[in-house]
Amino acid sequence: MLRPPAPAAIPLPARPDLPRHIGIIMDGNGRWARQRHLPRVAGHRAGVRTIRPVMEACDQAGVHILTLYAFSTENWSRPRTEVSALMQLFGETIDREVDELDQNGVQIRVLGDRSRLSGRLRDKVAGAEARTAHNTDAILNVAINYGGRGEIVAAVRELAAAGFDLSQLDEETLSRALYTSGLPDPDLIIRTAGEMRISNFLLWQAAYAELYVTDTLWPDFGENALNDALYAYSARERRFGAVRERQSAQLIDFLHVTPAG
Numbered sequence: 559m560l561r562p563p564a565p566a567a568i569p570l571p572a573r574p575d576l577p578r579h580i581g582i583i584m585d586g587n588g589r590w591a592r593q594r595h596l597p598r599v600a601g602h603r604a605g606v607r608t609i610r611p612v613m614e615a616c617d618q619a620g621v622h623i624l625t626l627y628a629f630s631t632e633n634w635s636r637p638r639t640e641v642s643a644l645m646q647l648f649g650e651t652i653d654r655e656v657d658e659l660d661q662n663g664v665q666i667r668v669l670g671d672r673s674r675l676s677g678r679l680r681d682k683v684a685g686a687e688a689r690t691a692h693n694t695d696a697i698l699n700v701a702i703n704y705g706g707r708g709e710i711v712a713a714v715r716e717l718a719a720a721g722f723d724l725s726q727l728d729e730e731t732l733s734r735a736l737y738t739s740g741l742p743d744p745d746l747i748i749r750t751a752g753e754m755r756i757s758n759f760l761l762w763q764a765a766y767a768e769l770y771v772t773d774t775l776w777p778d779f780g781e782n783a784l785n786d787a788l789y790a791y792s793a794r795e796r797r798f799g800a801v802r803e804r805q806s807a808q809l810i811d812f813l814h815v816t817p818a819g
């Protein structure tokens with residue numbers, strides 16, 4: 559299993575009330591396409607276009623670790639044409655974006671069981687990871703053929719195969735054996751398109767994450783929607799009382815959001 563180095567050098571968010579690590583379940587591409595009488599793959603293409611503004615908004619807010627759920631282990635059951643279009647899209651996107659991501663100091667990591675990916679895509683993934691491995695300004699994890707349960711099983715198997723005494727297994731050891739080894743757990747999981755499910759995404763790592771579900775379809779999500787999610791996240795913890803309220807007022811300016819009510 560490939561794992562990122564400890565992100566000691568990854569900068570902290572611009573403000574302490576913002577998340578350090580965000581995970582996103584990018585749902586609703588199919589519905590977006592259907593609304594426009596377009597093929598589903600057009601929705602996925604539009605979904606890819608959403609990633610850049612969202613990364614830019616994360617950068618503005620100082621959120622430097624982003625994990626995108628691009629393809630689950632369950633997604634293989636989609637029609638073959640859709641699966642192959644998605645795989646092609648992953649490869650094309652890597653080819654097109656890797657230079658700029660590298661220039662921007664972004665480290666790319668693919669989380670998941672890559673043994674089922676084509677040799678060509680595996681090579682592209684390995685190339686992008688090797689190329690950006692030294693970057694420490696931000697981390698972009700893309701989960702492809704990823705499932706949270708499978709990740710935990712694979713980690714335990716790997717520890718056993720390495721001779722680790724499983725009767726001594728603890729949370730720290732298991733965390734380190736996951737694809738996200740060394741990364742802080744996500745503070746915020748965003749799901750677009752309204753379903754109130756975690757869908758096998760970062761099961762272990764999301765133990766304490768705040769969940770934010772929006773009806774906005776992923777291709778319609780963007781900088782403003784991301785800032786709304788950040789604002790909602792910041793409002794979840796109220797324990798700092800009056801100081802917190804004052805910070806929220808500053809945050810409204812910082813994120814340019816219009817709070818409801």
Ligand code: FPP
Pocket residue numbers: 584585586587588589590602605606626627628629633647648651652700751776
């Ligand atoms: C869910 O929408 C979306 C997916 C299964 C694919 C998400 C992938 C991308 C946006 C491409 C990402 C690419 C890279 C390189 C990171 P859905 O098809 O389930 O939508 P529906 O529920 O409305 O049908």
